[in-house]
Amino acid sequence: MAILEVQNVSRRFGGLTAVSNVSFSVEKGEILGVIGPNGAGKTTLFSLISGFLPPNGGDVVFKGQSIVGQPPHRIAKRGLTRSFQVVQVFTDMTVLDAVTTAALLNHPMRAAIAKAEKVIDQVGLGHKALETPASLSLQDKKLLEVAKCVATEPELILLDEVMAGLTLAETQAPLKVIRDLRDAGMTFVMVEHVMPVIMSAADRMVVISFGQKVAEGSPAEIVADEKVREAYFGEEDLHD
Amino acid sequence: MKPEFFGILRSPVLWLALVFTAVLPLWLPSYYLHMATLALVYVGFAYAWNIVGGLTGQVSLAHSLFVGIGAMLASALLLRLGINMWVGMLIAALVSGMAGAVIAWVDYRFRLGHLSFALITLAFAEVGELVVLGWDFLGGASGLYLPKDQGNLQSFQFGGSSGYFWFLMLLAVLALGVNLAILNSPLGFFLRAIRGNEGAAQAVGVNVLRNKMLAMAISAVLCSLIGTAYARYLTFADPYLLASPNLTIEIVLLATIGGVSSAFGPLVGAGLLIPIGEMLRGHFGSMLPGLHYFIYGLLLVVVIIALPQGLAPAFSRLYRRFSN
Structure with a gap:
């Protein structure tokens, strides 16, 4: 059963559409990876889900109930919390x-x-x-x-680039924590830039580019996807 | 409540200090007793302000408004409507608490930054002073003279200077106790989290609006209670002293010099500076007009430059060095 359903969510800042009609769902107990180039709208998406920003359209359904319009502290109380890309202490x-x-x-x-x-x-x-x-x-x-x-x-944690800035070796400690918690029943959505980390951690992945979802699938499928290569990886080879 | 709170309550140092302070009226000459009473008033004000200014980290310049409501409203209710001053004290505290909550709501609703918050709260205080000065019910510009103290406790009269000392000490201890209690309870954790980072606090479920309103209301109620008692002690509710934003500046200064991040900062700040200021006035006040202010100001500048964290943290460092 889906614990979180993001349905056609959009957010505009003036003339710029940061998130456009994005939909995906998160199954209970999985680790969903969200990737995309810089400025693709990943952090905005997290803010829309966690109540820090109201969406201009669409719905966010958590545990069967819409949480759009609720303040962050009430969403946290319901069991959905987030971390911040720039560490907020x-x-x-x-x-x-x-x-x-x-x-x-x-x-x-x-x-x-x-x-x-x-x-x-x-x-x-x-x-x-x-x-x-x-x-x-x-x-x-x-x-x-x-x-x-x-x-x-919480039942669901949104992690915004918790591995960014860490060396591959340093990512092992937080990764183990996340895996252990998942095994204990928690669900995660992770935005991450460190490719090998997200590839090995995520059960499933969603790719965002220019505010839109361009692909969804297992890490292996994502690596093989032509559109993803174009949008996200450009001409570079994935395994560099 | 954190277990540490009960540890502090059981501390013999605390009880010794309380007993020492409580017996001051038994032997202090009246001039020094007046000084000590003033110090207690400002210790109370500084602690009340610290809940917002220190714990929540918002520089509020509204607090003369709450002191003013406590002093002027309770006095006016007695003189104009014959309402017992104990009751007036509670009514004024209620009004102050609501005013505080409204100010905190305005801050949240319009997402004021630190500077705007300081300015808006100052504006509230200025308006408060204008209302008092322009409204005869509250005494207008000439203030309100309270009836002669006949030692009738039921009419909010505490007899001689000892009686007022003990009552104001009770209020100062109340303000200190409320600070310690907040610091060791969930509210204190929420306020410190809000001070550290509002967004991150919300993300872990902290209701920013509710906690800010609560902090401001508690702070306002304490200021108001002390304001009523202070006016009764002076037997004159003077709007230029009790409802003037200058009073807030003094309170902020005392708390800052003592150290806002320390539980004992307001105590150290007001407990030392008020007597020092009074003594400077006593020694130099008659020599050259303004000389005592000059020396006092110089002293404050030196302390702020040398100890930006305040006196209390510096004292605790000293204490640790000597006890090692």
């Missing part, structure tokens, strides 16, 4: 406090702290629980971003 909160804030969505104070400690261990930030974002590496900040999402106990 709570400047002077420790890792533990930041993740506790997220856990407070569904727990009272003490239980939220316990939940936060568990999630921080789970993503491998246990030894840095009392540090502030200023002293964290980019990789750790991204793990913190994932931890905040997970601590709200």
